[in-house]
Amino acid sequence: xxxxxxxxxxxxxxxxxxxxxxxxxxxxxxxxxxxxxxxxxxxxxxxxxxxxxxxxxxxxxxxxxxxxxxxxxxxxxxxxxxxxxxxxxxxxxxxxxxxxxxxxxxxxxxxxxxxxxxxxxxxxxxxxxxxxxxxxxxxxxxxxxxxxxxxxxxxxxxxxxxxxxxxxxxxxxxxxxxxxxxxxxxxxxxxxxxxxxxxxxxxxxxxxxxxxxxxxxxxxxxxxxxxxxxxxxxxxxxxxxxxxxxxxxxxxxxxxxxxxxxxxxxxxxxxxxxxxxxxxxxxxxxxxxxxxxxxxxxxxxxxxxxxxxxxxxxxxxxxxxxxxxxxxxxxxxxxxxxxxxxxxxxxxxxxxxxxxxxxxxxxxxxxxxxxxxxxxxxxxxxxxxxxxxxxxxxxxxxxxxxxxxxxxxxxxxxxxxxxxxxxxxxxxxxxxxxxxxxxxxxxxxxxxxxxxxxxxxxxxxxxxxxxxxxxxxxxxxxxxxxxxxxxxxxxxxxxxxxxxxxxxxxxxxxxxxxxxxxxxxxxxxxxxxxxxxxxxxxxxxxxxxxxxxxxxxxxxxxxxxxxxxxxxxxxxxxxxxxxxxxxxxxxxxxxxxxxxxxxxxxxxxxxxxxxxxxxxxxxxxxxxxxxxxxxxxxxxxxxxxxxxxxxxxxxx
Amino acid sequence: xxxxxxxxxxxxxxxxxxxxxxxxxxxxxxxxxxxxxxxxxxxxxxxxxxxxxxxxxxxxxxxxxxxxxxxxxxxxxxxxxxxxxxxxxxxxxxxxxxxxxxxxxxxxxxxxxxxxxxxxxxxxxxxx
Numbered sequence: 001x002x003x004x005x006x007x008x009x010x011x012x013x014x015x016x017x018x019x020x021x022x023x024x025x026x027x028x029x030x031x032x033x034x035x036x037x038x039x040x041x042x043x044x045x046x047x048x049x050x051x052x053x054x055x056x057x058x059x060x061x062x063x064x065x066x067x068x069x070x071x072x073x074x075x076x077x078x079x080x081x082x083x084x085x086x087x088x089x090x091x092x093x094x095x096x097x098x099x100x101x102x103x104x105x106x107x108x109x110x111x112x113x114x115x116x117x118x119x120x121x122x123x124x125x126x127x128x129x130x131x132x133x134x135x136x137x138x139x140x141x142x143x144x145x146x147x148x149x150x151x152x153x154x155x156x157x158x159x160x161x162x163x164x165x166x167x168x169x170x171x172x173x174x175x176x177x178x179x180x181x182x183x184x185x186x187x188x189x190x191x192x193x194x195x196x197x198x199x200x201x202x203x204x205x206x207x208x209x210x211x212x213x214x215x216x217x218x219x220x221x222x223x224x225x226x227x228x229x230x231x232x233x234x235x236x237x238x239x240x241x242x243x244x245x246x247x248x249x250x251x252x253x254x255x256x257x258x259x260x261x262x263x264x265x266x267x268x269x270x271x272x273x274x275x276x277x278x279x280x281x282x283x284x285x286x287x288x289x290x291x292x293x294x295x296x297x298x299x300x301x302x303x304x305x306x307x308x309x310x311x312x313x314x315x316x317x318x319x320x321x322x323x324x325x326x327x328x329x330x331x332x333x334x335x336x337x338x339x340x341x342x343x344x345x346x347x348x349x350x351x352x353x354x355x356x357x358x359x360x361x362x363x364x365x366x367x368x369x370x371x372x373x374x375x376x377x378x379x380x381x382x383x384x385x386x387x388x389x390x391x392x393x394x395x396x397x398x399x400x401x402x403x404x405x406x407x408x409x410x411x412x413x414x415x416x417x418x419x420x421x422x423x424x425x426x427x428x429x430x431x432x433x434x435x436x437x438x439x440x441x442x443x444x445x446x447x448x449x450x451x452x453x454x455x456x457x458x459x460x461x462x463x464x465x466x467x468x469x470x471x472x473x474x475x476x477x478x479x480x481x482x483x484x485x486x487x488x489x490x491x492x493x494x495x496x497x498x499x500x501x502x503x504x505x506x507x508x509x510x511x512x513x514x515x516x517x518x519x520x521x522x523x524x525x526x527x528x529x530x531x532x533x534x535x536x537x538x539x540x541x542x543x544x545x546x547x548x549x550x551x552x553x554x555x556x557x558x559x560x561x562x563x564x565x566x567x568x569x570x571x572x573x574x575x576x577x578x579x580x581x582x583x584x585x586x587x588x589x590x591x592x593x594x595x596x597x598x599x600x601x602x603x604x605x606x607x608x609x610x611x612x613x614x615x616x617x618x619x620x621x622x623x624x625x626x627x628x629x630x631x632x633x634x635x636x637x638x639x640x641x642x643x644x645x646x647x648x649x650x651x652x
Numbered sequence: 653x654x655x656x657x658x659x660x661x662x663x664x665x666x667x668x669x670x671x672x673x674x675x676x677x678x679x680x681x682x683x684x685x686x687x688x689x690x691x692x693x694x695x696x697x698x699x700x701x702x703x704x705x706x707x708x709x710x711x712x713x714x715x716x717x718x719x720x721x722x723x724x725x726x727x728x729x730x731x732x733x734x735x736x737x738x739x740x741x742x743x744x745x746x747x748x749x750x751x752x753x754x755x756x757x758x759x760x761x762x763x764x765x766x767x768x769x770x771x772x773x774x775x776x777x778x779x780x
Binding site: 433434437438439440441442444445446448449452475478479 | 667672675709738739760764
């Protein structure tokens with residue numbers, strides 16, 4: 001900051017002028033003299049005049065003209081009128097035009113000296129304040145710029161240039177420190193190429209170290225006073241004064257040092273130092289933000305890599321269903337570009353996959369419901385008809401640290417192939433049921449018609465009979481396969497209700513009566529009077545009883561005993577059938593309920609089993625929340641038992 | 653026992669058609685056959701049967717479609733239908749029950765004797 005203190009004395013009295021000039025120079029001021037108004041104006045226009053001492057009466061023009069002239073200047077000096085003519089109107093005029101003072105000749109030098117000092121001081125203060133205001137405005141602008149951009153490399157050098165311009169700094173640089181406090185890089189421009197070439201910021205031994213350790217500014221109005229810490233390059237390249245400010249992080253550590261270099265010695269008034277300190281603090285905040293931003297960016301990049309490497313589609317949604325991000329796989333599954341859909345509504349993104357919006361709404365309704373209910377994770381399937389794709393989705397709600405819903409994470413898997421296979425299987429089952437059953441019915445009925453014809457040769461009659469029996473077996477096998485297939489895939493409609501086990505047993509035994517009579521077995525039923533009622537599906541339980549009772553009949557040699565028992569134990573009912581048949585080898589018992597399993601000892605007695613009967617029983621019992629068990633000793637019969645939830649009350 | 657009555661048999665498989673026709677005619681039932689849905693609907697309109705034995709899985713128009721159309725037309729709304737099929741898809745069964753039928757039988761699990769007996773009972777019972 002240059003101190004303009006040139007005083008211009010415009011007076012045509014050379015003796016007066018000499019006295020004043022000598023006096024004021026003795027006071028430490030710089031003084032120039034002009035003898036005419038014209039010379040005075042020329043000198044004013046040349047610039048640098050801080051104070052005008054003006055005589056009102058001049059040879060070439062009135063003094064007030066010179067005064068008026070000063071007002072036209074960009075930075076008008078103060079003016080003190082010193083005149084011999086003490087007319088009131090000239091005093092008023094001078095005051096109106098804006099002089100700072102009015103003195104009568106002969107002049108009291110002490111008074112003049114005091115007035116000059118006063119006026120110059122006020123001028124300096126005004127200029128200083130103006131500069132501070134400009135500096136504050138600049139600081140505000142710069143901090144906005146710093147915070148608007150997180151790329152310090154770009155913004156800081158510009159900010160330093162602005163700083164330099166506003167405060168008359170010849171060069172401003174920021175020396176950024178690393179974690180150990182050593183200078184890592186420099187932002188900003190130095191005084192000259194030579195300056196930049198010769199200057200090396202040092203971790204120790206220089207001003208940087210002082211600032212770093214003291215965490216306070218260092219101000220050197222004249223660097224010659226501290227050759228011990230000032231770098232030689234400054235002396236070599238014209239630096240006369242410098243100031244260094246710490247750029248402090250939030251925990252107080254010095255992240256960088258701001259250096260200001262001046263070619264002329266400076267005074268560093270305290271408010272200027274404070275202002276520059278404030279600038280350094282803004283830099284600190286910007287550095288912190290940039291570091292956090294960089295850390296966040298790295299995390300973000302890492303997250304992106306993780307998300308893109310997973311084979312599931314991931315869609316991160318905000319609380320209302322707005323897309324926050326989509327990973328690459330989700331983009332593939334939903335046929336959209338991940339970068340382009342941020343901010344869109346998930347619902348809107350699904351519409352293109354459907355023939356019309358209503359179809360989309362219907363299909364996506366479960367997903368919409370899941371996004372409305374954040375209490376638990378949900379899943380479901382969504383078929384995209386136009387893409388020919390079926391997606392399995394899971395929606396996991398995300399809570400913020402305060403426990404509020406922050407959004408959802410949706411994972412997507414392509415299950416088109418699985419559903420395709422499942423559908424093919426189900427189509428296959430349909431195929432089996434229709435295509436196989438129709439000709440089977442044809443054979444059965446034709447054989448039936450044939451057997452009904454009169455006068456059949458006995459041999460033919462017996463062949464037809466065997467044919468019919470064989471057909472029955474085949475039909476039974478197809479039925480079993482269909483039942484097993486449907487139970488395995490859990491597509492059997494199950495109607496739960498009270499089932500009277502005693503009545504059901506009676507029904508099934510009635511169906512088996514011909515076979516029982518043929519084998520000559522004796523069948524007893526115990527516990528029926530208690531009429532235990534189970535909770536289950538009547539049709540499925542009928543199947544179970546039919547299988548177990550049928551087995552008992554089949555695997556017992558003629559003239560055997562079959563005992564059925566049942567009862568209720570608290571919340572469960574039990575049922576069992578005990579036979580006196582061939583029993584089950586120990587090795588086979590653990591595998592009895594497996595699909596297609598037949599124990600070794602059955603072939604002798606009954607070659608027609610499929611290995612599905614007990615498997616079916618197990619599937620049904622699982623479905624009805626019941627258990628089935630078996631106890632047996634080979635050659636000593638077998639007992640098969642069931643437990644089921646009780647159905648409560650007597651069956652209707 | 654001879655059971656008077658007129659039955660329309662709707663069945664696309666010729667063996668099953670033949671077996672049913674023979675068995676029913678042995679009982680004195682008048683049987684008219686149709687091999688597909690269109691023929692069946694025409695036949696119903698031409699001469700109203702006492703009972704329709706309806707197969708479900710047929711080419712072109714399914715038995716379910718035939719049933720829907722019968723029920724939709726006031727002239728044929730109350731024709732009695734006994735469904736004979738080999739599949740047991742729950743969705744179809746629900747709709748069929750809602751449309752109103754005398755029964756739903758799986759052919760492969762049914763003997764001719766049982767079928768004839770069932771038809772006889774239905775023909776003897778007065779229409780609702």
